[in-house]
Amino acid sequence: MAVQEWLRAPFTHDPVRRRTYPDDVYFREMAALLDGRDADETERTLGRTTFVMFKPDAVVGRRIEPALDLLAGHGFVPLGALEVRVDARVCRELWRYQINAAPLAVIRAVDMILESGPPCLFVALRDTRGPERTGMTAAERLGELKGSSKNRDTGGASLRGALGCELMCLNFLHAPDDPADLIREVGVLLSGRRRDEAFAMLAGEPSSERTAGVVAAARRLCAAHPAHSLAPAPGSELPPLPPVADPAGLLARVDELAGDDGGLPLWDRIVIAAHLVDGLPSEGTALIGPPPGTRLNHPRTPEPAKAVTAATA
Numbered sequence: 001m002a003v004q005e006w007l008r009a010p011f012t013h014d015p016v017r018r019r020t021y022p023d024d025v026y027f028r029e030m031a032a033l034l035d036g037r038d039a040d041e042t043e044r045t046l047g048r049t050t051f052v053m054f055k056p057d058a059v060v061g062r063r064i065e066p067a068l069d070l071l072a073g074h075g076f077v078p079l080g081a082l083e084v085r086v087d088a089r090v091c092r093e094l095w096r097y098q099i100n101a102a103p104l105a106v107i108r109a110v111d112m113i114l115e116s117g118p119p120c121l122f123v124a125l126r127d128t129r130g131p132e133r134t135g136m137t138a139a140e141r142l143g144e145l146k147g148s149s150k151n152r153d154t155g156g157a158s159l160r161g162a163l164g165c166e167l168m169c170l171n172f173l174h175a176p177d178d179p180a181d182l183i184r185e186v187g188v189l190l191s192g193r194r195r196d197e198a199f200a201m202l203a204g205e206p207s208s209e210r211t212a213g214v215v216a217a218a219r220r221l222c223a224a225h226p227a228h229s230l231a232p233a234p235g236s237e238l239p240p241l242p243p244v245a246d247p248a249g250l251l252a253r254v255d256e257l258a259g260d261d262g263g264l265p266l267w268d269r270i271v272i273a274a275h276l277v278d279g280l281p282s283e284g285t286a287l288i289g290p291p292p293g294t295r296l297n298h299p300r301t302p303e304p305a306k307a308v309t310a311a312t313a
Contacts (some may be wrong), residue, residue, distance in 0.1 A: 003027065003031045006031050010140075012178045012179065013292045014288075025186060026187035026188050030184065030186060030187040033196070033199075034183070037300075047131050047138075047179070048130050049124060050124075050125050050142050051122055051125060051176070051202070052071070052174070052177065053123070053173060055174065055214060058103055058163075058173055060118060060120040060227055062222060062227055063161075064221070065165050065215065065219075067216055067231075068123075069124070069162055071225075073144075074145060076128070077206045078124065078125060079124040079201050079206060080210060080212050081124070081217040082121075082198065083119040083121060083122070083217075084119055085120070086114045086189070087113045087114065087115055088115065090188065092286070093184060097287040100284060100287055101282040101283060101287075102282065103247060103250075103281075104251045105170070105247065105253075106169065106278045108251060109254050112269070112273055113170070114158070116267065118225045120219070122189060125202035127134045128207075129183070137179050137210045139176050139181065140179075141183075143175055143178065145159050146158060147161050150259065159173070163294060167274040168277070168278050170230055170271070170274050186198050204237060209279070228247070230267075232275070233264070239253070239272065250276065253276060254277065257269040257272055
């Protein structure tokens with residue numbers, strides 16, 4: 001199929017993605033890969049599966065297994081897991097169309113987290129409720145369930161809220177917002193045969209063995225990296241915030257925390273940096289925002305029912 005075919009409904013409802021992704025090299029590469037697979041099976045896979053990527057703070061904060069339990073309660077079961085290294089460059093590619101609006105101090109704090117040592121854990125998920133029942137693709141449903149790291153809920157209605165997300169940068173996980181994002185992001189996060197491996201996982205069938213394998217992968221990862229409370233160290237005081245009007249000063253302070261190799265332990269410094277940048281307003285408009293939907297008051301224009309069911313039945 002042509003690139004544009006992977007941008008029709010239900011893969012995305014967003015006209016901005018439809019205009020932008022045909023020129024995105026990751027999306028183009030992945031569209032070519034998908035063209036080599038069975039079209040009907042791939043369309044079903046994109047409708048009923050997605051992924052969640054657990055970040056290093058989920059590893060040291062021991063949030064992966066609780067998150068898997070919460071996901072299972074919402075009908076998402078694991079199909080397989082891959083460890084993924086996300087460095088500063090991959091971070092900028094993954095969130096290319098959103099990070100343009102982020103304050104540099106926030107970006108630097110995120111770099112500290114992603115390059116802290118633990119890899120991320122990519123977990124393929126099947127939505128057992130399916131688009132036939134929910135009227136949404138798996139990626140859309142999880143994209144709305146995950147919640148916002150900026151507009152945090154305190155009642156635990158979202159996945160991040162239930163996991164205790166209290167700071168914008170320590171938000172534990174990432175998930176694509178729609179199948180078009182899924183296609184592009186697999187291309188950013190993985191290369192070569194690992195892209196095929198990821199799609200083989202997504203196309204797999206749920207089983208107790210697959211679930212046990214993902215839990216075992218999470219436990220191995222946690223066992224290799226000491227736990228941290230993700231709270232300020234006992235007895236320590238958070239530094240006073242510099243004026244918001246001084247972005248250069250705030251960036252300098254986060255850089256100091258990133259470069260300190262003789263003082264506080266790394267994760268204590270990461271927590272301080274996350275507190276320093278929490279609540280900073282965006283410095284522009286994201287090139288691509290959330291796709292049309294219920295989250296963040298983005299209304300979705302209704303499309304014919306066949307647009308959802310044709311690719312997911």
